[in-house]
Amino acid sequence: METSNLTTPSEFILLGLSSRPEDQKPLFALFLIMYLVTLMGNSLIILAIRSDLRLQNPMYFFLSILSFADICYTTVIVPKMLVNFLSETKTISYVECLAQMYFFLVFGNIDSYLLAAMAIDRYVAICKPFHYVTVMNHRCCMWLVASSITFSYLHSLLHVLLVNRLTFCASNVIHHFFCDVNPVLKLSCSSTSVNEVVAMTEGLASVMAPFACIIISYVRIFIAVITIPSAAGKCKAFSTCSSHLTVVTLFYGSISYVYFQPVASYTVKNRIATIIYTVLTSMLNPFIYSLRNKDIKQSLEKLISRITSQMDGLSSTDSNNIHRF
Known part of the structure; x- marks a missing residue:
C-alpha cells in the first residue's frame, strides 16, 4: 500500500501525531475536548x-467573522483527525485530501486577513477617533471581509491546482495529521520547484501583506499612545489591543516556524507547531478576547444567564406536565 507506480494515488495514509497504538485513544479524547471547546x-x-x-x-463584527472562520478552520481538520485516531487504516482519498488542503488554506488565509482588518480598525479607532464612524462604515467593513474571502479562495485554488499537476510514485504515507501542502509535496517524484517558488513568492506575499498591515498599524498606534498625557488613557488604549496582539503572536509565530523553511526539512516539530495555529489558537481565541474585554465578558454573562433561565423554564414546564399525568 505504501508504494505505487500510479501518477495519481487513489488514497494517502495520514501518519498522524503518533504511530503508537496506545497513544491513539488519549489523543482522541484530548482533541475531541479541544474541538468541542472550540x-x-x-x-x-x-x-x-x-x-x-x-x-x-x-x-x-470582525471578531464574530473570525470566530466563524475559526469554527470552519478546525472543522476542516479535526473530525477526520478524530476518525483516524480510532481507525487502523488512517486513509484519506486523493480527492478528499485536495479538498481538505484547499479549505484549510482558505480559512487559514481568511483568519490572516481578518486579523489585519482588525488591526486597521484599532488604528483608525485610536489614531483617528473623530473619523472612525465615517472611515470604518458598514460598506468598508463588508469590503474588507469580501476581499479577505476572495483573495483566500483564489490563493488556495492556485496552490491546490499546482499540487494536482504533480505525480506521486513513491510512498503515499503523509507524515502529518492532515493534508498540508509541504508534507504532500515531499511525496512527489516530479519536480516541485514551481510549487516552492510560488509558495515563497505568492504564498509569502499573501501572508506578509496582512502581517505588514498589522505591524504598520501597531507602530502608528504605539506612536499615538505614547503621546497621550495620562497613564489611564495609555492603559485603556493598550488594553483594547492586547487581546488582538496575543492572537497575532500565536498565529503568525507558529505559521512562520512551519512554512518559512525548505520542504525537505519538514519534521515532527512542524507538526507540533501546526497544532498551535490550527487547533490551539482557534480554541483559545474566545478566552483571550472574553477575559481581556469587559464588554464581551458582560455580554457572555447575559447570554449564558438567558440560556440557563430558558433551560430552567423548559425543565419546570416538563416537570409540571409530568405531574399532571
Whole structure:
C-alpha cells in the first residue's frame, strides 16, 4: 500500500501525531475536548455579539467573522483527525485530501486577513477617533471581509491546482495529521520547484501583506499612545489591543516556524507547531478576547444567564406536565 507506480494515488495514509497504538485513544479524547471547546467558545462569542446592541460595531463584527472562520478552520481538520485516531487504516482519498488542503488554506488565509482588518480598525479607532464612524462604515467593513474571502479562495485554488499537476510514485504515507501542502509535496517524484517558488513568492506575499498591515498599524498606534498625557488613557488604549496582539503572536509565530523553511526539512516539530495555529489558537481565541474585554465578558454573562433561565423554564414546564399525568 505504501508504494505505487500510479501518477495519481487513489488514497494517502495520514501518519498522524503518533504511530503508537496506545497513544491513539488519549489523543482522541484530548482533541475531541479541544474541538468541542472550540465549537462552544466561538459559537458563544458569535451569539453574544449578535444579541447585544452595544457590540454592533466594526471591531466586534470582525471578531464574530473570525470566530466563524475559526469554527470552519478546525472543522476542516479535526473530525477526520478524530476518525483516524480510532481507525487502523488512517486513509484519506486523493480527492478528499485536495479538498481538505484547499479549505484549510482558505480559512487559514481568511483568519490572516481578518486579523489585519482588525488591526486597521484599532488604528483608525485610536489614531483617528473623530473619523472612525465615517472611515470604518458598514460598506468598508463588508469590503474588507469580501476581499479577505476572495483573495483566500483564489490563493488556495492556485496552490491546490499546482499540487494536482504533480505525480506521486513513491510512498503515499503523509507524515502529518492532515493534508498540508509541504508534507504532500515531499511525496512527489516530479519536480516541485514551481510549487516552492510560488509558495515563497505568492504564498509569502499573501501572508506578509496582512502581517505588514498589522505591524504598520501597531507602530502608528504605539506612536499615538505614547503621546497621550495620562497613564489611564495609555492603559485603556493598550488594553483594547492586547487581546488582538496575543492572537497575532500565536498565529503568525507558529505559521512562520512551519512554512518559512525548505520542504525537505519538514519534521515532527512542524507538526507540533501546526497544532498551535490550527487547533490551539482557534480554541483559545474566545478566552483571550472574553477575559481581556469587559464588554464581551458582560455580554457572555447575559447570554449564558438567558440560556440557563430558558433551560430552567423548559425543565419546570416538563416537570409540571409530568405531574399532571
